[in-house]
Amino acid sequence: MRFITHPGGCGGIRQDAESLAKLLAGYVNNPNVAGVTVLSLGCQNLQITTFKAALHAINPHLEKPVLIYEQQQMGTVDEMLSTIIKTSFSAIKEANTVRRKPAPLSKLRIGLECGGSDGFSGISANPTLGMVSDMLVALNGTAILAEFPELCGVEQELVNRCVHEDDAEKFLKLMKDFENSVINAGSGFDMNPSPGNIKDGLITDAMKSAGAAKKGGASPVEAVLDYGEYLSKPGLNLLCTPGNDVESTTALVGAGANLVLFTTGLGTPTGNPIAPVIKVASNTELADKMSDIIDIETGAVIRGEKTIQEMAEELLDFIIKVASGTVVTKAKLLGQHDFIPWKRGVSL
Numbered sequence: 001m002r003f004i005t006h007p008g009g010c011g012g013i014r015q016d017a018e019s020l021a022k023l024l025a026g027y028v029n030n031p032n033v034a035g036v037t038v039l040s041l042g043c044q045n046l047q048i049t050t051f052k053a054a055l056h057a058i059n060p061h062l063e064k065p066v067l068i069y070e071q072q073q074m075g076t077v078d079e080m081l082s083t084i085i086k087t088s089f090s091a092i093k094e095a096n097t098v099r100r101k102p103a104p105l106s107k108l109r110i111g112l113e114c115g116g117s118d119g120f121s122g123i124s125a126n127p128t129l130g131m132v133s134d135m136l137v138a139l140n141g142t143a144i145l146a147e148f149p150e151l152c153g154v155e156q157e158l159v160n161r162c163v164h165e166d167d168a169e170k171f172l173k174l175m176k177d178f179e180n181s182v183i184n185a186g187s188g189f190d191m192n193p194s195p196g197n198i199k200d201g202l203i204t205d206a207m208k209s210a211g212a213a214k215k216g217g218a219s220p221v222e223a224v225l226d227y228g229e230y231l232s233k234p235g236l237n238l239l240c241t242p243g244n245d246v247e248s249t250t251a252l253v254g255a256g257a258n259l260v261l262f263t264t265g266l267g268t269p270t271g272n273p274i275a276p277v278i279k280v281a282s283n284t285e286l287a288d289k290m291s292d293i294i295d296i297e298t299g300a301v302i303r304g305e306k307t308i309q310e311m312a313e314e315l316l317d318f319i320i321k322v323a324s325g326t327v328v329t330k331a332k333l334l335g336q337h338d339f340i341p342w343k344r345g346v347s348l
Contacts, residue, residue: 001035001092002273002274002337002339003273003340004024004027004037004273004339004341005079006020006340006341007044008020008341008343009041009044009045009046010041010043010044010045010046011045012045012269012345013030013345014045015167015331015344015345016045016343016344017044017045017046017047017050018046018050018054019227019228019342019344020341021046021050021053021054022044022050022054022055022057022058022229022230022254022343023058023228023250023251023254024051024226024254025051025054025055025058025230026040026058026061026228026230026253026254026255026256027193027253027254027274028055028064028066029055029058029059029062029189029230029256029276030253030254030256030257030258030264030275031044031107031111031256031258032037032220032258032274032275033064033094033274034064034095034098035064035066035067035091035092036064036066037064037067037068037069037087037088037091038051038066038067038068038069039071039084039154040069040070040071041042041067041070041071041072042070042071042072042073042208043072048068048070051109052068054208054228056239058197058230063116065086065091065094065242066290067084067091068111068192069083069084071118074137077110077168080153081211086092089131090123096190096335097131100324100325104139105136105139105141105320106136106139106140106141106234107141107162108136108141108142108196108258108323109141109142109143109144109231109256109257109259110111110132110136110141110143110257110259110260110261111143111146111214111252111253111255111257111259111260111261111275112129112133112144112145112146112213112215112252112260112261112321113146113147113215113245113248113249113252113260113261113262113263113267113277114126114147114150114167114260114262114263114264115198115245115263115270116196116245116264116265116266116267116268117187117200117202117208117211117212117263117264117265117282118196118197118202118203118265118266118282118283118286118300119200119262119265120202120265120282120283121211121212121263121265121282121330122210122211122214123211123301123302124283124298124299124301124302124311124348125264125265125280125281125282125298126211126212126214126215126263126282127214127308128157128263128280128298128301128308128311128312128315129214129215129217129261129263129280130214130216130217130218131214131217131308131309131311132213132217132218132261132311132312132315132319133219133236133317134217134218134219135312137217137219137235137236137317140218140234140235141232141234142223142234142235142236142237142256143216143217143219143231143235143237144231144236144237144238144252144255144256144257144267145213145237145238145239146238146239146241146248146251146252146302147177147212147242147243147248148174148175148178148240148241148243149179149182149205149242149243150192150205150209150212150213150243151190151206151212151213151238151294152179152192152205152209153205153209153210154191154206154208154209154210155171155172155175157213158171158216158221159171159172161220161236162220162221162224163221163222164223166226167221167222167223167238168224169340170226171221171224171238174199174224174226174240174253176244178240180338183309185335190204190205192204192205192208192243192334193205193207193208193263195321196266200265200266201216203253209262215261215263216236216238217236218224218266219234219235219236220235221236221237221238222234222235222236222237223235223237223238224237224238224239224240225237225238225239225240225241225253225255227239227241227342227344228251228254229255230254230255230260231256231257237255239251239252239255241342242342244269244340244342245262245270246338246339246340247340247341247342249262249270249272249338249347250272250338250339250340250341250342251275252275252302253272253274253275257275258275258323259276259277259278259319259322259323260272260275260277260278261278261279261280261281261315262278262279263280263281263282264279264280264281264282264286264294265281265282265283265286266286266326267281267289267290267293269290269293269295269331269334270331270336270337270338271329271332271334271335271336271338272331272332272336272338272339273337273338273339274329274336276322276323276329276332277298277329277332277336278295278315278318278319278322278329279289279293279294279295279296279329279330280294280295280296280297280298280315281294281296281297281298282297282298282299282302283297283299283302284297284299284300285299286301287291287299291336292293292330292334293330293331294330295318295329295330296315296318298311298315298319299328299337314333314340
């Protein structure tokens with residue numbers, strides 16, 4: 001059982017409420033979720049009807065139990081909680097009867113994420129993810145490349161790989177609209193590299209993007225999704241999210257990723273409430289120093305002891321163990337269940 005809380009739902013513009021509805025609906029529909037209890041105040045911008053409409057748009061034939069409660073219609077807190085606990089635990093008991101069954105690798109939907117990148121990320125960890133992505137895509141699985149500010153400078157390469165022209169146009173429009181919103185706020189994509197990135201050699205957004213894009217491998221781009229849209233095609237998908245680690249990871253899972261690969265060169269402690277987050281270190285020094293958060297490291301590539309292909313095969317084996325439930329990620333062991341929706345608008 002996981003509790004997912006957020007500060008949204010009210011106080012922002014209506015578009016933010018609609019985006020949050022889509023995100024939450026994506027979490028409900030995610031294959032890692034057996035059922036959900038939704039708590040609503042009642043008067044907020046994100047109305048129950050809006051949430052139900054978003055859920056129906058993703059999956060009109062959803063068979064999972066979705067229990068919804070509105071506090072302003074139920075009376076006292078004690079009365080509300082008593083009802084919620086009774087019905088929810090009954091549903092949880094039923095969910096506990098579900099047993100794990102064999103599934104092909106094509107059922108994997110992998111979110112690709114990087115955070116706290118260093119000068120080695122684009123040489124070892126990210127290309128390893130790219131190779132794993134290509135392997136899964138070849139097996140009719142799905143990989144999702146996000147963090148649009150970290151694709152600034154490599155747009156043409158991704159456009160050339162789009163299978164459909166309308167997706168290429170959609171990608172460029174999302175990138176331009178995103179960049180304009182940042183410029184209107186008095187900044188720009190050139191401010192994306194963090195002090196840690198710059199200190200370790202990633203001094204421009206183009207340099208950072210060249211390494212970040214390697215997570216997507218070399219497969220054709222089958223679909224381009226805006227924030228809040230849900231996966232509908234296997235293969236490599238592009239998803240519009242910010243570069244912020246938790247906001248992007250939150251969005252990847254909301255789009256349908258049932259496992260996230262997260263590369264880091266400097267160290268990033270974060271996880272997700274419903275999807276395993278595998279931390280992949282770009283160098284051995286980080287893996288030794290922050291062994292409590294790193295699941296697997298790719299320093300052998302830098303030392304010339306393993307090829308990208310060999311490292312990718314090792315990572316794929318690890319992914320299968322995590323997906324099978326025989327290995328638990330460090331993020332889960334540490335109880336890192338981070339959830340931050342992206343607020344694109346302003347507060348009112």
